[in-house]
Amino acid sequence: MQEEIIIAGFGGQGVLSMGKILAYSGLMEGKEVTWMPAYGPEQRGGTANVTVIVSDERISSPILSKYDTAIILNQPSLAKFESKIKPGGVLIYDGYGIINPPTRKDIKIYRIDAMDEANERKMAKTFNMIVLGGLLKIRPIVSIDSVIKALRKTLPERHHHLIPMNEEAIHIGMDIIKEVKE
């Protein structure tokens, strides 16, 4: 198994931390992982993306030409990465602020309105975990147990009381993700 993922959106959406939790969850399952951020002078509101690879075998390049799965959280990222998904691959996007939706016919496209859901439920800070839940529904790369373990390992103890809320967010994401069909 090797899953090559790009997560892209605005800075401040939790793109990098979502990737980190995914990578850490892979580590919990004894898998090989890489997490490669596009780092720069970006700040909240700028663009952010991270390449995460989870694999059963040693990973060669942390930088990729094409991805199995793209998680797209804003319009500029959609324009940049839609063409870089492998044929037969998966595109998951949040519909918030998307004016020109994806058009490819040779990939599976899913929409998750995580931004709206997070705002309605006053769970804005768990937005990225809702998205992660959607991803894990479509591509069960790691188990939810491993994600919870990863959260316990990466969050400082004073934040451990927030873990149930994050778990809830994952389940919400699993419920609200929908395949986009013509």
Added chain:
Amino acid sequence: MAEEVVLMKGNEAIAHAAIRFGVDGYFGYPITPQSEVLETLAEQKPWETTGMVVLQAESEVAAINMVYGGAGSGKMVMTSSSSPGVSLKQEGISYIAGAELPCLVVNVMRGGPGLGTIQPSQADYFQATKGGGHGDYHLITLAPASVQEMADFVGLAFELAFKYRNPAMILADGVIGQMMEKVVLPEPRPRRTEEEIIKQCPWATTGCKGRKPNIITSLELDPAIMEKRNLHMQAKYEEIQAKEYRYEEIDCNDAEYLIVAFGSCARIAQKAMEHAREEGVKVGLFRPITLWPFPSKPLADRAKQVKGILVVELNSGQMIEDVQLAVKCSVPVEHFGRLGGIVPDPDEVIDALKNKLIKK
């Protein structure tokens, strides 16, 4: 104790490995993309546990001269920076090489010249391997290609530095510094005691009670003596070149084409190689791990079986000169590089391989 596997950035691995290896002091100044080295050390507070000194100096020049002082007293000391900061350190590095002192300098390269960009680059290859500062000297230069090697090479660099009384450099780039991977950190070991340092470093300024003072300097006004010193250093470099080159070969046994790349480019090239092999093109990867000493002999041996070599670097063609010297025009040697902070993806490497070598 069960092996502890953790996920961290290359820069963080450097910091953790330094604490665990029993390093005595770190002196640095923040600069992207390596600031996490100093940040992680500050967060870990090793001065409370191992007694390691961590100091943010007022500048890169100050930091390298603190390293010079610490190294002169036999301490295991290091600094880290990124390209523009390492340029500032060059005077100090030349003095340290001239005084024959062990230390570790980490360069997490970014695009240049000048202040350049904060994105990854390998354009400091010449600076790292051909001297950098003034005078006839070399740094032992290690090029990690993974977060694990970032951790492992801290210890290796210090071992080689003390063995040969010569500064060592870890030459990484923004990709290796910023990416996170699994890493197994070295077993913690205590810092050396003062007695152990005196025993290991009889040349160091450890207090001269009962013996002649040791003088640490790179200055010698008598050219006859200065030439002897230089000849001694050259003999040392020859020994290092004969004994300490390191490299990795992947899928080279049946290779008809060879990619030579170090650090992050080696990782990208490996993926390109895998794709090329799926298409039936027999490509192998030769990865120099020590850039100085350069693994010329094994590369020359491997070159005998191939139709051509592609050197992939994040620069306009620097390591390619060492490749050409090693293979002595026995096969075509082409170059592919991206500049100024652009990192190529594997497809670009495959295209370069096809266009520059195979189609010819």
